Amino acid sequence: xxxxxxxxxxxxxxxxxxxxxxxxxxxxxxPGEIYGFLGPNGAGKSTTVKIISGLIPxxxxxxxxxxxxxxxxxxxxxxIIGIVPQDIAIFPTLxxxxxxxxxxxxxxxxxxxxxxxxxxxxxxxxxxxxxxKKVDHYSGGMKRRINLIAGMLHEPSLLLLDEPTVGIDxxxxxxxxxxxxxxxxxxxxxxxxxxxxxxxQDFCSRVGIIDEGKIITEGTAEELICRTPNCNDLESVxxxxxxxxxxx
Amino acid sequence: xxxxxxxxxxxxxxxxRDKAGIILLFIMPIALVLIMTSMxxxxxxSITNTDISLVLLNDDNDSIGNTIEKELNKSEVFxxxxxxxxxxxxxxxxxxxxxxxxxxLIGIYVPANxxxxxKEGFRKDIESVFDGSSTNKLESSDSIPIRxxxxxxxxxxxxxxxxxxxxxxxxxxxxxxQLKAFSEALKEIAGNTESNLDLRYSKKxxxxxxxxxxxxxxxxxxxxxxxNVPAWTxxxxxxxVISLSGSTIKEREDGSFNRLMTMPCSYSKYLLSKMTVYLFxxxxxxxxxxxMGIWVFPYIGLESFDVNGIFLKLLFVVIxxxxxxxxxxxxxxxxxxxxxxxxxxxxxxxxxLAAIGGLWVPTYAMPEIFRTFSNVSPLKxxxxxxxSIILRKSDISDVLAQCIYLxxxxxxCFVIAIIYKKFKKV
Numbered sequence: 045x046x047x048x049x050x051x052x053x054x055x056x057x058x059x060x061x062x063x064x065x066x067x068x069x070x071x072x073x074x075p076g077e078i079y080g081f082l083g084p085n086g087a088g089k090s091t092t093v094k095i096i097s098g099l100i101p102x103x104x105x106x107x108x109x110x111x112x113x114x115x116x117x118x119x120x121x122x123x124i125i126g127i128v129p130q131d132i133a134i135f136p137t138l139x140x141x142x143x144x145x146x147x148x149x150x151x152x153x154x155x156x157x158x159x160x161x162x163x164x165x166x167x168x169x170x171x172x173x174x175x176x177k178k179v180d181h182y183s184g185g186m187k188r189r190i191n192l193i194a195g196m197l198h199e200p201s202l203l204l205l206d207e208p209t210v211g212i213d214x215x216x217x218x219x220x221x222x223x224x225x226x227x228x229x230x231x232x233x234x235x236x237x238x239x240x241x242x243x244x245q246d247f248c249s250r251v252g253i254i255d256e257g258k259i260i261t262e263g264t265a266e267e268l269i270c271r272t273p274n275c276n277d278l279e280s281v282x283x284x285x286x287x288x289x290x291x292x
Numbered sequence: 293x294x295x296x297x298x299x300x301x302x303x304x305x306x307x308x309r310d311k312a313g314i315i316l317l318f319i320m321p322i323a324l325v326l327i328m329t330s331m332x333x334x335x336x337x338s339i340t341n342t343d344i345s346l347v348l349l350n351d352d353n354d355s356i357g358n359t360i361e362k363e364l365n366k367s368e369v370f371x372x373x374x375x376x377x378x379x380x381x382x383x384x385x386x387x388x389x390x391x392x393x394x395x396x397l398i399g400i401y402v403p404a405n406x407x408x409x410x411k412e413g414f415r416k417d418i419e420s421v422f423d424g425s426s427t428n429k430l431e432s433s434d435s436i437p438i439r440x441x442x443x444x445x446x447x448x449x450x451x452x453x454x455x456x457x458x459x460x461x462x463x464x465x466x467x468x469x470q471l472k473a474f475s476e477a478l479k480e481i482a483g484n485t486e487s488n489l490d491l492r493y494s495k496k497x498x499x500x501x502x503x504x505x506x507x508x509x510x511x512x513x514x515x516x517x518x519x520n521v522p523a524w525t526x527x528x529x530x531x532x533v534i535s536l537s538g539s540t541i542k543e544r545e546d547g548s549f550n551r552l553m554t555m556p557c558s559y560s561k562y563l564l565s566k567m568t569v570y571l572f573x574x575x576x577x578x579x580x581x582x583x584m585g586i587w588v589f590p591y592i593g594l595e596s597f598d599v600n601g602i603f604l605k606l607l608f609v610v611i612x613x614x615x616x617x618x619x620x621x622x623x624x625x626x627x628x629x630x631x632x633x634x635x636x637x638x639x640x641x642x643x644x645l646a647a648i649g650g651l652w653v654p655t656y657a658m659p660e661i662f663r664t665f666s667n668v669s670p671l672k673x674x675x676x677x678x679x680s681i682i683l684r685k686s687d688i689s690d691v692l693a694q695c696i697y698l699x700x701x702x703x704x705c706f707v708i709a710i711i712y713k714k715f716k717k718v
Contacts, residue, residue, distance in 0.1 A: 145298070146298050147551070
């Protein structure tokens with residue numbers, strides 16, 4: 045089976061002489077998976093997501109999506125990748141409907157289909173009532189939800205989620221996770237970064253822990269717990285492998 | 293194409309939601325053109341004729357021509373440029389064109405053999421008086437034309453002021469010359485005998501006043517409306533840099549720019565959409581200011597702005613100037629790191645470029661150093677092109693040079709913006 049995302053020996057450093065943020069990073073995400081990409085601050089999670097998104101260049105290595113080189117087929121592959129960045133990336137002075145119309149339109153979704161899809165997603169994420177409010181006036185949780193809808197509007201085959209539930213209440217978090225699970229059941233592969241180990245253990249079908257730009261371990265949550273002595277959950281595995289020293 | 297349409301929709305919506313931006317883009321030029329035109333209506337009329345640029349072509353190269361040249365050089369009123377020293381191949385027509393193009397306010401042409409003709413005529417007159425074939429008045433049969441050309445953009449009252457200066461100057465030279473020639477002629481013909489000849493009727497140097505019009509002798513007399521309508525249109529057009537750079541940086545700061553870049557949307561498409569929306573804004577600004585000039589000004593005691601036959605030419609220059617302004621705004625948004633930085637740099641730079649470009653005070657009324665300096669301002673290129681069309685009825689081909697400068701400026705700005713974007717994308 046061709047992996048939907050394949051990262052091979054990816055290296056990245058921001059300036060010559062700086063340390064490598066990504067140091068020959070390699071991992072694969074298979075179709076239908078929810079791959080948890082976990083690691084402490086500065087481990088290289090967001091950098092990896094930004095590189096796959098095409099926002100920053102990398103120094104060496106290869107990225108393949110559905111077996112195709114991402115750099116060479118960026119235009120075509122952009123259409124099947126959805127991105128939900130860590131920071132809210134929505135036009136704040138526009139309403140939810142206007143934002144989604146624009147993003148959907150840029151993806152080239154047919155107007156009728158787009159209208160229906162916007163309607164159902166807004167209902168699903170509990171935002172339909174607020175569809176004509178400017179996003180600026182939304183609460184933190186509502187902004188996270190609209191940020192997520194914008195990334196999945198075009199029904200991508202691969203969805204990259206960079207800490208999608210950070211800083212929101214339990215209710216919003218629950219709505220987001222439940223809907224992401226449903227999206228995955230419908231065939232979307234998810235690459236998910238988070239610091240929330242409990243959420244990752246529950247949500248991800250497989251996880252990879254990254255530290256200092258390298259994958260240090262990989263497998264299902266159960267496998268990792270079994271493999272690591274004296275650990276009974278993903279958080280203890282994570283702490284054992286990455287240490288308790290503060291990372292900034 | 294569909295994605296481009298949605299980018300346009302996005303940019304138009306964002307602009308419409310920016311109330312402060314709308315006020316800045318549309319209300320400010322209306323207020324400025326009204327206030328400044330009313331104020332400058334009086335001010336432009338009182339511009340004095342100090343440090344007037346004058347070009348001289350002396351084809352006589354004899355006493356009269358040389359004296360005029362020498363005396364003009366001594367004068368503190370005129371900034372004299374001698375065409376004989378600049379370009380020996382130039383003719384009277386060349387001088388006329390230089391004035392018509394607005395490079396000099398006055399052109400003086402001293403034809404060949406002026407001195408010779410004057411001497412011969414004067415001698416004949418004196419001889420005829422002494423041999424009794426004439427009255428005791430010197431009758432001039434041949435006129436010696438010194439031709440003066442004036443820039444058509446000079447206000448009528450400034451024109452008459454200038455002409456009286458030039459006339460007075462030439463009369464002085466003429467009197468000096470007549471006295472000298474008369475004294476020599478008397479010495480030669482009648483020894484030291486004095487005569488009661490009436491010099492008022494002697495052969496005169498004729499100052500042939502002409503307006504250096506370009507076509508069909510059509511004379512457009514500029515007024516404060518004709519200065520301020522194009523000036524504030526350009527100012528408003530360049531002021532879009534604040535709104536444009538502000539909105540671009542805002543998109544960068546709120547992350548929506550990055551989201552767009554992860555979608556099937558290239559940076560060039562993104563820029564093109566912004567350009568299209570702001571180009572439309574610039575055209576709208578031009579139409580609003582123009583409408584003020586045509587329909588509102590007459591109600592407040594100002595002259596109406598006449599666009600007969602020049603509307604499309606003005607529109608063309610406005611579009612080119614808008615490209616330059618959009619390029620400038622794009623470069624600022626690429627270089628600036630915050631909205632505040634872009635707003636401060638954008639507004640200050642546009643005000644300075646407008647001031648040195650002659651939007652506040654026409655460049656011909658500026659000191660020489662500022663006139664030279666003004667050539668670096670793209671607003672100067674714009675106002676020169678608009679002036680030329682409004683006042684001299686020039687064609688697009690006549691203002692092509694200014695348009696090309698503006699386009700080069702626009703392209704350079706876009707290149708800077710793209711390089712900076714690549715440089716930032718580490």
